[in-house]
Amino acid sequence: MSVAVAKKSSGGMFSDQYFVVKKNGLSQAQAMSAYLGGSAFQTIMDNPVTAYRQLVQQYAKDLKGNAVDPRVATQEAQAVFRSHPVSASLSGVGPRLVGVGFKRIPKFGILLGISFFLGEGESPGMVAATGASIMSAPFINPIRMIEKQQRAYFKQTGATKPIMDIVKESAAERFAPLFRGTIPLMGHSLASALLGLVGQPRLQKYIQKEVGDKTGLGRSVTGLIASACVSPIYVVVTNPLSRLEVIMQTNSIQGKPYTVIGAVKEMIADSAKFGLRGAFRGQGIGIFKAVISLTLFHEGRMYLQDTFKEHNIKKGYFTPPN
Numbered sequence: 001m002s003v004a005v006a007k008k009s010s011g012g013m014f015s016d017q018y019f020v021v022k023k024n025g026l027s028q029a030q031a032m033s034a035y036l037g038g039s040a041f042q043t044i045m046d047n048p049v050t051a052y053r054q055l056v057q058q059y060a061k062d063l064k065g066n067a068v069d070p071r072v073a074t075q076e077a078q079a080v081f082r083s084h085p086v087s088a089s090l091s092g093v094g095p096r097l098v099g100v101g102f103k104r105i106p107k108f109g110i111l112l113g114i115s116f117f118l119g120e121g122e123s124p125g126m127v128a129a130t131g132a133s134i135m136s137a138p139f140i141n142p143i144r145m146i147e148k149q150q151r152a153y154f155k156q157t158g159a160t161k162p163i164m165d166i167v168k169e170s171a172a173e174r175f176a177p178l179f180r181g182t183i184p185l186m187g188h189s190l191a192s193a194l195l196g197l198v199g200q201p202r203l204q205k206y207i208q209k210e211v212g213d214k215t216g217l218g219r220s221v222t223g224l225i226a227s228a229c230v231s232p233i234y235v236v237v238t239n240p241l242s243r244l245e246v247i248m249q250t251n252s253i254q255g256k257p258y259t260v261i262g263a264v265k266e267m268i269a270d271s272a273k274f275g276l277r278g279a280f281r282g283q284g285i286g287i288f289k290a291v292i293s294l295t296l297f298h299e300g301r302m303y304l305q306d307t308f309k310e311h312n313i314k315k316g317y318f319t320p321p322n
Contacts, residue, residue, distance in 0.1 A: 038301030129193035
């Protein structure tokens with residue numbers, strides 16, 4: 001039988017219960033730290049793939065605003081990476097790392113808050129994923145908008161636009177531009193949470209039980225298999241939503257903003273001209289990115305969770321079941 005022991009609280013803005021080690025061997029604070037650590041690890045490691053995919057989507061239009069064939073857009077994105085391999089690979093990594101705090105703290109905080117409230121611990125279910133996706137979107141969207149603006153500027157100039165310049169331009173419009181694309185983001189975030197945060201871990205446990213334990217495959221391999229199974233579904237669902245975000249957020253802050261309907265019309269026109277390749281620009285690299293990103297995130301998260309559990313056992317905060 002497992003025994004959970006109250007861990008001494010640091011007080012402050014959190015209640016004592018936030019630091020109490022639960023029957024699963026972790027406190028909510030430790031679960032949150034593991035999620036954030038996994039996210040930071042994933043963010044750094046997959047940034048080159050993320051930057052490349054977004055450049056492919058941003059090159060969907062030329063500087064005159066005309067739709068570009070997906071093959072040409074891919075070639076132009078590759079040309080940027082050949083000309084500026086380091087700068088292109090690191091483009092947007094600053095806002096993304098900042099986003100681990102500004103984006104992930106609200107999302108993971110709400111996700112784990114609901115999950116622990118429902119007794120699910122560090123393994124959230126559909127209710128927690130849905131609530132977190134909707135409630136965290138206003139916090140996440142400004143960071144994603146800044147990322148897109150930086151990459152759009154990089155596409156035009158080969159240099160990274162300072163974050164403060166983007167914020168100042170938004171301030172002139174009462175910061176409204178920072179919330180462009182919030183609606184498609186909610187859909188994107190929901191699919192990401194349901195498939196990536198809820199579906200992948202459950203599928204991995206099933207694969208580990210049915211395949212891994214019988215063949216000797218380790219957790220990392222079964223995690224990669226689970227990510228490879230989930231990722232195509234995830235990309236098919238989220239790629240059009242991601243495309244809507246790019247259309248709404250890449251446009252100049254000082255220019256006329258796209259509405260959701262306007263962005264949908266542009267994507268439909270793109271599809272009419274180039275077929276499904278127009279709506280699913282970057283999907284191939286998107287599947288590859290999803291597999292890598294999901295695996296990196298969950299490996300980092302589980303490593304930290306295991307480390308915290310070992311610490312709690314040594315300190316006597318938790319006694320695992322016999």
